[in-house]
Amino acid sequence: MNEIKKTYKNYVGGKYVRSESGKTFRIDLKNDFYEVPLTSRKDIRDAVVAAKKGYSNWQKLSPYNKTQVLYRLSEMLEGNFETYQQLLQDAGLTKAKASEDIHKAVDTIIWYAGMADKWEQMTGNLNPVAGDFFNISHQESLGVVFTLNSNNQSLNSLLLNMLPALTVGCAVISFNEENSVIALKLAEDINNSDLPGGALNIMSGKFELLIEDVSNHVEITAMAIYKEINNHDKKIIKENASKSLKRIFINPPTMGLEALFPFIETKTVWHPKGR
Amino acid sequence: MSSIKESKNILKWSDTVELVDNLRVDEVGLKERVASLATRSIKKDSKLQALNYIISMCDLTTLEGEDTEGKIGQMTAKAIRPDPSNDEVPSVAAVCVYPALVSKAKEMTRNSNVKVASVSSYFPSGQAPLESKILDTQFAIDQGADEIDIVINRKAFFEGDYRKMYDEIVALKEVCKSVHLKTILEVGELRTYENIKKASLISLAAGSDFIKTSTGKISNGSSREACYLMAKAVWDYKTVTGFKAGIKVAGGIRDSKDAIRYLVIVNEELGSEWLNPDYFRFGASSLVDDVLKQIKKLKTNAYQSSYYFPRG
């Protein structure tokens, strides 16, 4: 084990920040060990403020611009291939598996990039109502979304937990536990990309310490739990969510059109047709 | 429609109502046209010509609580001779100050063609009774102001009392008589294009010589879209009454590139007859310095620094 400790910070509002509590926790990988932030409730509060601003800025981009931002991200990941390969190997993958994981991750970003300017064509439609009315249903993104990511030591898995909500225009607070090292490394590429600050926030910690605060925070519109959690925790989340009708999704799909469903809201508009 | 003029260019209220009947403006279409005009590439001689126009059309402005006679002295010197190292650079059109500084400004510009403009009518908010606004304006004129910049009564406008807004301008024009009157719309508060067009036309019908975009005192100052819209109003007003009004843009025009884009709008929408200080002005302070740098760069082919030009 190397004695040189590596420290990562959270990535919130387009900046790298320590936990306001000053606390960290340690993640041991094969060769190196890391100190990553032990996110506190105040950090969550700050992240939501940043995410709200990020949401507003991410919304301003046209669907085409969103695709451009995501395509560039895929190019950046490809450019940092060796860095990720080393990290994944340190996390326990073989060189070949690490390579495969990164290629899958790039393909995943590309899939979602090309989805950003198309999904509305798949989910929206004209409604053939009776009467002289034009009636259209289209979808909007929910707002600020909290994702609890799975613990897989996998770049692809991480992106599959971040991209669905982001692609449809939500701002994401992506919470990581055992895979925090990969997540916070990815934050560097996010930071160098054209993604507006606050659109994607990446944090590390122990969810059990924050379960009440997150599920009670009224300005988090939805929670997507990609990690396996026990029934007791599910109950707490859903009960707290009921106070503000927060939308809760347990183990939603990560690929396909279905992956987007949790993060969109349908708006139906009527207008008469007449001279 | 008949255009019965009681004074130089005042329409009766009933004719004014007719004038503001069709206020339809499509925001997206307007923004596209303005963006398209901004793609004009103004180079070489046409750029130098534009830069000189801009200087000659500037109202060098200081409207601060901390203004003193000393400050006015500095500014008027700069107004008369913006670049002492280059005699080809013209004087600006006017200086624009608060009423309390008008006599000093008048004294300092007496041997030049630079006019003295004063704000009045409880600039910038206009939240006061008409009587106070008349006093404010009369004072500035008595002190020697050549031009008066008033603000429209936005309270009346947003309460839907357009008649009151109109009557106030008519009354203030009475006070001004032959003194040139500019009416500030404060487009940043009016926001919608229909509002801006309505306020423009009412202001023109009530006797304004110029309509002006902004006070420069709120964060949303002038915009090229507002200027374009006001140009349309000025053109329509001329079509109906024959009267040629002017436009002043103020608030947030910081560099030559932006100012040139304004000139393009005026040039292509109204015509070169409007490209002189009698019909177009920039309310500015830091703009002059940027223009001077650009003029010098065209002559020397080197980027400049502002410390070469005197403070104003």
Added chain:
Amino acid sequence: MNKWEYAESIESSSIVNIDKKYGIFIDGNFQSANSKKFIKTISPSTEEVLSSVTLGNEIDINSAVESAKEGLKIWSKISGTERAKYLFKLARLIQERSREFAVLETLDGGKPIKESRDFDLPQVAANFFYFAGWADKLDLSWNAKGLKPYGIIGQIIPWNFPLLMLSWKVAPALATGNVVILKPAESTPLTAILFAELCQEVGLPPGVFNLVTGDGTTGAALVKHPDISKIAFTGSTGVGKYIQKETADRDIGLTLELGGKAANIVFNDAAIDQAVEGVVNGIFFNQGHVCCAGSRLVLQEDIHDEFVTKLEKRMQSLRVGNPLDKNTDIGAINSKEQLDKITNLVNEGVKEGGSIFQTDCELPQNGFWFKPTLFTNAQPSYRISREEIFGPVLTTLTFRTPEEAIEISNNTEYGLSAGIWTEKGSKILWAADRLQAGVIWANTFNKFDPSSPFGGYKESGFGREGGRHGLLSYLKVQS
């Protein structure tokens, strides 16, 4: 009073490298053709010869088909994700070399650099990006079973938006797993040739994209070839009908995007100043060389004089001249042939009784030019009201009631596009329901997006390009 004249601001053409001669592009590289004939391509603004390109013959078309067959073998085996990556790389390269392409397009075709730079090229890149993003998710596009690519597609494109039309054809075709033989317009082959170079650069498998330049005979040979599974054509209605007839005895896919004589309807409750802009844009954009141009102003009678006065004033500010000057609004007419067509129809219009207004501008000595032209006092029966002029010429017709506006607008064999100008929402929707046009622009005009399906009703063609619906032009239902 001094006028403020804009000095020339010329975009340098030193960025382009045009070879003296070009062969055809098959098997992934440029080769000498079987045909030993060449055609000159000129710059219509100066009449200067830019290059000579092959006049492809039947044998060349056959070689291209053989090349396409090989390409299809590879292309049909790789995944959608891999296809996406090729298209994505092409999109990137187009973005990076935008300026070069824009200058080349302006030189070869005569359109203003402002347009090729700000409109054509960004749209071209966007089309490649958009369709790249469909290649790996075609299963989500339609909930219809059995949609499969056609195979080998022959694509024939016009001279008005050469590279843009290439992108509208090639991007969706490749994204959906087809391979392509492209025949660009006779007078504008150069940007297609440069595009072929990009295909080499990204390592597109040989035979996936094939290019055979030439004239009408080359196109006819392509249409007749028995191993083509589908023809996609954009061009005149006359040629479109010929193609439909020629392919009558075969089971072959066909999409046609043909001419138009679109009505731009202005109601008295329109935002007048913006309507003027929309009408000007509708007919003078790209010198009126636009299939969906708003070439008929259908104007409510009670605002006729006010509107026409504003329109003429606005037209007068249009700058006609050197397309490489960044301040030029109206460029050159694409060819002598087209100029003659326009001139004849305009003369007819005057003879028939229309009142003509043309802007006061100086036209360059060399090259092909036509002044922006407006006809008023025209009747629906005049040739200028019925025939596609394809030039900067607008014909005005008046109406009194909304129903009449619709009738006049639909009174044509064409049905590509229409414009509606009114601030009343319900009237827009009412009118849109009744207009026989594939693309309807309300309070705007000439708006295009890769995600927005485009195509005509009636004799303006059939099939759509762009958007989810546009994929159906390149995926056939297996029966």
